[in-house]
Structures are given as C-alpha cells and as structure tokens.
Amino acid sequence: MQAILVIHNLIRWAILVFGAWTLINAFTGLISKRAYSSADNKSNLFFMIFCDIQLLMGLILFFSNSWFDKMKAGMGDVMKSTTDRFFIVEHGFMMIIAWILVHVGRTAVKKAEADKKHKKAAIFFGIAFLLIIVSIPWPNKAEVARPLFRWFN
Numbered sequence: 001m002q003a004i005l006v007i008h009n010l011i012r013w014a015i016l017v018f019g020a021w022t023l024i025n026a027f028t029g030l031i032s033k034r035a036y037s038s039a040d041n042k043s044n045l046f047f048m049i050f051c052d053i054q055l056l057m058g059l060i061l062f063f064s065n066s067w068f069d070k071m072k073a074g075m076g077d078v079m080k081s082t083t084d085r086f087f088i089v090e091h092g093f094m095m096i097i098a099w100i101l102v103h104v105g106r107t108a109v110k111k112a113e114a115d116k117k118h119k120k121a122a123i124f125f126g127i128a129f130l131l132i133i134v135s136i137p138w139p140n141k142a143e144v145a146r147p148l149f150r151w152f153n
C-alpha cells in the first residue's frame with residue numbers, strides 16, 4: 001500500500017501542473033480570442049488522464065487502507081473524528097465531483113461551437129481545479145496534514 005500512497009501523492013503534482021496549464025490555455029485563449037487548438041486539447045486530455053489514474057489509486061487506498069472498514073463499523077464514529085471524516089467523506093466526495101466535472105467538461109468543450117470552447121473549458125476545468133486545490137490534505141491542514149512529497153520507506 002505504501003507504493004500506492006507514494007503514487008497517489010506524486011500524481012497530485014501532475015494533476016496540478018496539467019490543470020494549471022489547461023486553465024492558462026483556457027483563459028489566454030478566451031482573452032485573446034485565439035482559436036481552440038490541439039495544444040488546448042492535449043493539456044486537458046492529460047489533466048483528465050491523471051485524474052483518472054488518481055481516482056483509481058484513491059479507490060484502492062480507500063478500500064484497502066482501513067478506511068472502508070472504519071466506514072462499515074459506523075458513520076457515527078467516522079463523523080466524530082476529523083481525520084476519518086476528511087478522508088472517508090470530504091476528500092473522496094469532493095475529488096469524485098471534480099473528476100466528473102473534468103469528464104463532463106471535456107465532452108462539453110468537444111460539442112461546443114468554436115467560439116465557445118475556451119469559455120466552457122475555463123468554467124468546467126476551473127471549478128474542478130478549485131475543488132481539487134481545497135480538498136488536498138496540504139501540510140498546513142492541521143489534523144489531516146500530509147507531506148508534500150512522499151517516498152518509499
């Protein structure tokens with residue numbers, strides 16, 4: 001499970017890099033009225049791929065790393081513990097919403113008329129990116145704090 005945790009930790013950075021790249025493309029495209037290009041498509045495709053891998057790793061951690069057992073034992077106790085509530089309810093739920101927004105966003109951008117693509121990308125990927133940022137267990141998040149980088153030990 002340590003390997004999955006290391007990967008889950010590292011992929012967060014790939015998501016943040018490709019998410020930021022996607023948003024820079026969307027907002028600069030919107031402002032300069034530039035045509036939607038294959039570079040725009042590539043940045044949000046990688047954003048989506050890393051979100052997909054992260055969801056898979058997150059689900060493995062959730063079902064194998066005692067979190068699911070705690071949930072089965074009773075949600076009353078889970079909700080009383082800040083750490084358990086964060087990882088079992090808030091983190092997973094918010095990240096799944098973000099993952100859905102990234103997928104719905106890709107379809108919406110694909111279907112949109114040429115002059116609306118950057119706007120759709122900015123809205124869908126922007127909200128997903130915000131949800132991801134606020135749901136990461138950053139080192140300053142008191143009881144749920146996790147390291148910025150993790151390696152095998």
Ligand code: HEM
Binds near residue numbers: 006015059087092096
């Ligand atoms: C964009 C999506 C996500 C990001 C950026 C993200 C990020 C992170 C980070 C940075 C950690 C701390 C890793 C460490 O301790 O080194 C973590 C832990 C965790 N994540 Fe995620 N996560 C995402 C999605 C999910 C999803 C969808 C689930 C499950 C449904 C999930 C379940 C977990 C669990 C259970 C832990 C605690 C692991 C443990 O200590 O056992 N994550 N996540």
